[in-house]
Amino acid sequence: MKKSSIVLSLFVIVTGANAQELTDSTKKSTEVPAFKRNEISINTAPVFRLLLNSGETQATRFSATYKRNLSCKSALRFSVMADMVRNDTYYPNYWGDAIILQTDTVLIKQTTVTPAYVSPHVNIGYERLFGKHKLKWFYGADVILGYSQSRAYKQNKTLVRDTTLGPNAWVEAQTFQADIVSKTTTKAYSVGISPFFGAKYPISKRFSISAQVGADMTFQNKQITETTSASTKNYNVSVFDFNQSTGIINDISLIYKF
Numbered sequence: 001m002k003k004s005s006i007v008l009s010l011f012v013i014v015t016g017a018n019a020q021e022l023t024d025s026t027k028k029s030t031e032v033p034a035f036k037r038n039e040i041s042i043n044t045a046p047v048f049r050l051l052l053n054s055g056e057t058q059a060t061r062f063s064a065t066y067k068r069n070l071s072c073k074s075a076l077r078f079s080v081m082a083d084m085v086r087n088d089t090y091y092p093n094y095w096g097d098a099i100i101l102q103t104d105t106v107l108i109k110q111t112t113v114t115p116a117y118v119s120p121h122v123n124i125g126y127e128r129l130f131g132k133h134k135l136k137w138f139y140g141a142d143v144i145l146g147y148s149q150s151r152a153y154k155q156n157k158t159l160v161r162d163t164t165l166g167p168n169a170w171v172e173a174q175t176f177q178a179d180i181v182s183k184t185t186t187k188a189y190s191v192g193i194s195p196f197f198g199a200k201y202p203i204s205k206r207f208s209i210s211a212q213v214g215a216d217m218t219f220q221n222k223q224i225t226e227t228t229s230a231s232t233k234n235y236n237v238s239v240f241d242f243n244q245s246t247g248i249i250n251d252i253s254l255i256y257k258f
Contacts, residue, residue: 034205036257039067039075041210045252058245059083059119065253073130079123079142083246085150087114100156107159107170110181114152121146123194131199138210139197144218146190154181182228190241192218200255212251216243 043063063081070076097109125142155178159170198212222237 035069035072037069039065039069039208039255039257041065041067041253041255043251043253045247045250048252049247057247058087059085061246061250063251067127073128075127075129077123077125077127077140077142079125081121081123083119083121084116085119085148085245086116088116097157105161106173107161109157109159110154111157112152112154114150117148117150119146119148119188121190125194125196127196135199135201137197137199139195141196142194144190144192144194144216146188146218148188148190150186150188151183152186153183155179156181182226184227185225187223188220189223190218190220192216192241196251198251206257208255208257210251210253210255211249212253213249214251216241218243 041064043061043065046060046062049057049060061081061083063079065077065079067075067077097111099107100110101108122145123142124145125140127138127140129136129138131137157178158173160173162169162171165171194214194216196212196214198210198214200208200210202208218241220239220241222239224235224237226233
């Protein structure tokens, strides 16, 4: 259901564009706006997701793109992106917390917390366009260069029984602060490729709208540091990541041409 509303919005955009194009064809008014060399665009997908109430995704993508049109059928593109990653929200702790100590009145649980973090990256790519009249389809691929730093920590929480809320109700004790057991810092360097496919339609001489689907395929080198009260460990991990954490449609842009 999270993705279906976004997919529906793309369908509505493209269907509407096709309907308008057919109407224009009937009226013999299919004039395409004048060719412009430059385009800048802002990704409004987070706004659409909020308005459609499509629910949480693991990551929300904020981005801006500059495009240099080489011709009516090809373009170079440069994007600056920042993904807000929320692992704790998207992956609840289904296995439960580890119980360290339990009595009739006191319960100590060990939990793992992963705060949200920002994953910035730049994309440099090439796209091809096709289609008649105003509606244009495009496809291509971007090269991805990225870096991110995330943190996680284990903590022991003390809870006390609160019989006013029920016989099995536990609340966090106000007199005890959570005890940090260990901290983990992960620095990830990414390089990869992002194929994409989309459609765009002019809404005036200067402005257009577009919608794009795609996925990120990256090779990541992760430098991980685990710190406890007794020791610090450092190690490297290399992984290949096929990432659709920002959703099937990760870009719905408002474009300005000049």
